[in-house]
Amino acid sequence: MNGLPVPNGVPISWFLLLSAVLFALGVAGFIIRRNILTVFMCIELMLNAVNLTFIAFANQHRQVSGQIFTFFVMVVAAAEAAVGLAIILTVFKNRETLNIDEVNTLRN
Amino acid sequence: MVFFIITIIKLAIIAFVLLTALAYLQWVERKVIAHVQVRMGPSRVGPHGLLQPLADVIKLITKEGVIPPHVNKFFYLGAPFLAVFMALISISVIPFGTEVTLFGYTTKMQLADVNVGLLVILAVSSMGVYGIALGGWASNNKYSLLGGLRSSAQMISYELPLSLALASPLLIMGTLSLREIADAQSGFQLGFIPKWAIFSAPFPQIISFLIFMIAAFAETNRIPFDLPEAENELVAGFHVEYSSMKFAAFFMAEYANMVTVCSVATLLFLGGWHPLWPVAYGSNFVAPVVLFIAGAVCIYHGLNPARPMDKYTLPAFGVIFFLLAALMAFPPVIPVLMPLFWFLAKVGFLLFVFIWIRATLPRFRYDQLMGFAWKFLFPVAVLNLLVTGFLVALAS
């Protein structure tokens, strides 16, 4: 039963596909967006996609562990957001730009 | 199916009552502030300006909704409705009283009894900031932008002490469902001290109650924390550019938030719909007596009126009050109406405190505001939480 809707129920794989789609969207945004803030948001999007799989599997296995991991992911995401936005502020302060293509001191 | 019908009926009732209450809350506010400042307040439209809210609504609706040319239209239009939506949605999980049985159908005085109701309220209220922030930003006006920034910063900052203050009574209650929280506070210690959270063993939550109220003032952008709309620095803060119904929406949101936080405070700290002293000591007679006194006062003033209209209007109100008193005293409805009365009484009292403080206190400076949140309120809340947890652990 590859993905055919079962009456009164959702195959677990559909959640995985949804999260895969969201993750891919995040990756795409990460690649094609130039605004550093948007790029950052795309990272959050990816994290959310991963969380969905955790929750889905938690439901699948009837265990809380997956939700715990989601919890940790959230915590880490919050910390990351705080630091990342601070970095973005500093970058903007120093360079007057949010375009990551212009943040290329690594090169030469 | 019955469930849906009942829910829809409840929805209609609550929506109607709530919106009316919001409208009249403003009337009350203006009246109270007026009397605090020895003024009349609204008195032209209707007796004692009782129809003022109606007039306001008509005025606001019929006004031309000006959309400034330089705004980001989508967000500019979306913001107020986002705000009011977020404000109203959290009412849905608040219980007003015990079950009510009507025509054989038993239902709770509550729209949705969620078992994480408190978290839902926190979540929704945390979303509430977007309305203001977006409105401030979309108006594309430096004053409103500053207002939006301030409000978002302020709301984020004050959400911490708020949540921490909520957490410590939860340690005692041990549940997140608002209904269970309220029921956990029924009964009395030593026979007459109510088991409300602010009196509760092992550690009276009076501190967290105060913290919660202070933070609530900030969350609802009320004086003394109404920095986002500080008239004398930012013309009108985040809603400089708003007019007509969109402007009204922000105010509705503010009042709805007030109602919400007052209800939450009542449920968590003031024991919900449980009376102040046992029924044995006649707490059931409070409502009739109060209403009866109100009616008597009305009659008295009607008999020797201060204004010509009074001799017709006041007695009418007097009669209404008497009827209500009689209804309250009517035994069959007591179990239904008495909790409702107590709940509304407490909420009303807290709302009155809100208005009272607005009439009394000046406004903080912004750095004072933030410093207060982070340097005083937050540590105190943490300390309170720690002490409570410690004592609870000891008690159990």
Added chain:
Amino acid sequence: MTQNLWIIPILPFLGFLVNGIFGRKLPKMIVSLVAVVSVLLSFGWVMKVYLTAGDLAANPVTEHYFTWIRSGAFNVGWDYTVDKLTMIMLMIVTGIGSLIHIYSVGYMEHEGGYYRFFAYLNLFMFFMLNLVLAANYLLLFLGWEGVGLCSYLLVGFYIVKHSATTAGNKAFIVNRIGDFGFSLAMFLIVVNFGTLDFGHVFAAAPGRPTGTLTAIALLLLLGATGKSAQIPLYVWLPDAMEGPTPVSALIHAATMVTAGVYMCTRSAVIFTHAPAAMETVAIIGLVTAAFAATIGLAQNDIKKVYAYSTISQLGYMFLGVGVGAFSAGIWHLMTHAFFKALLFLGAGSVIHACHGEQDMRHMGGLRKYAPITFYTLCCASLAIAGIPPFAGFWSKDAILAASYAHAPWMYWIGTITAGMTAFYVWRAMFMTFFGEYRGHGHPHESPVSMWGPLAVLAALSVVGGFLFNVPKILNSMFPIEEAAEVPWLVYVSVLAGVLGIGLAAYMYVVNLDLPERITKAIGGLYTLVYNKYFIDEVYDATVVHPLVEGSRSVLWRGVDQGFIDGIVNGVGQESKAVGGVLRLMQSGNIRSYATWVVLGSVALVIALGIAGGVSR
């Protein structure tokens, strides 16, 4: 019931932490208080254990705290054990340690690095107690190395003095040789017994081939000679006198240097089953005793004299161990701890009195300036000279008797050595306290915090001998083999001591020019002895110099610069070349990096899929 033995070493360690971390800030008062009190407390705890433990011989206390190392079948626990031997050592270490701590408060008062000194001292106490309490060789080795470290730190305490630092290095390096032997011994033990716990090893030892046991014992002996300054590794001890005098007293007389004796006694089972090794121990001890005594005859630096006497006394102990009289050796260890600590502290007091002068030729006549020091030192010197009923007499006599039973010639050499000992110790006494004061400045008596411990130690070195009759105490562990009781032995050895004293008195009090003439008469011999038989020079020429030269020419120039640097630079060159290519990928554009990551992950997922998924 548990005795909480861990408290004993942990207290000084806490003292070390406090003084080491905050000492710089704290006032001297607090520092000394912390140091002294911590040691006193642990002494108190030792007493508590002693009083409450019951019969240690029947059931020694053993406590396991946690497993330190576990690898396969082999695991080493952090366990302490206390039996009678350990208890004696504990009392010596903590008791004398406390006294010396108190003494140091007065002695170090005007020195820089006050807190540093006490921190090191406490650390030393911790390691020493660890060494004594250890229930397996590795833990013992930990303490062993630790005390070595502390000795290094304290010998080099006057970091500005070049001689001090070099002395510290010398002590450390020479000890390395011994420790090398010790570790080899431990490896052998692990290989043969599969464990390092004393209990199992000693239980299994008797059944093992003698060859193995001999090898182990000899290697252990090598370690012991290093730590306990026996031939051939004794050379570091005299130089170690560069350290502050309390350190010399505590570490280089009373406790650390006796660790070797303790270890051999602890391993008695192994030694007794390796007769050859026992013989070696005895001979090494005897030769060291005589040899060091001869050197001691001609020294003029008071601390050097006592240093050599320490070496020779340690020789006695090893003699005792070697001839199988372990308990006698421990007995002498104890009495020696009393009187030698006293001698050093007295010497310190003398030096203190003479404003830091150490050369005896610039002293003299201190009897009236520092009476207390004088009388206490008298006790000590009588004790070391083996005059009854002083402490030294009993233990030394026991050893000599045992050695006579073992081999008479050993007894005679020992006795002659005893005579020499008496001579040079009293020579020191006479040169220091009699005659006229030949130094500069005005000598003065030391403060009470210094002579207080002196008095206690003096009392101990008077009565300590027959009060604590170690052989009887340890009878259960090391039964005294009933040697034929030869009555005249005692008189001879005592006579030797008396003769030595008398000779010293004659030469250095009665007619003072006699030494000069003797020196003239036997000029060559004298210079030889005076320069310690040029042993240091010999070592330099044979060991140190070739080593340095070899490492400079071969290791440094050849191996290091030629080979290793070659590899390193080669790697550097290669990576630079590779990087030059890879650099083209680093566009400095974040999104291109992201693209690479994506491609990589795609490849990974495909690979996983082809591999058939992570798990079914």
Added chain:
Amino acid sequence: MDLFFFLLFAIIAVVCGVNVIAQRHPISSALSLIGVMGSLAVLYLLLGAAFIATAQIIVYAGAVMVLFVFVIMLLNAGAEERTGRRSLIAQIFGIPALIGLLGVLCYFVQRWFPNAGVVNFDAWQGGSAQNIGYSLFTDYLLPFEVTSVLILIAILGAIVLARKELD
């Protein structure tokens, strides 16, 4: 019913997700991201993770995204301009790689979980605050503490970074 809810919110999530990367203005992206989070929260709720759902709203939508919006406003970030150097690699390989990744993922998900079972909403309500808290403070205590330390460090780092000048 379950299917309906799932599809509803899945579609909302996907549309919002597309919107996140399609919008040129960061604030639009931010709001779309909030939409994604909201719909995901509903899905969590349906999957029986009530606590996580609310936490998702409170933490992500309520705090993190507010921070984003705040920063966007603070920097007054405008819509990103089309001009500027386009990364050739990204142009050529980006989208194909993306599609490839997506397709491969779908394929393998289908292949590894052909019949991994069916989720029935309300069949399991394990995610109550009690359960989460219990296992958080028993089985996962150490990670919990570690993350708290991490948060602390993050706060310090943010403060240090965001200060006007490092003096």
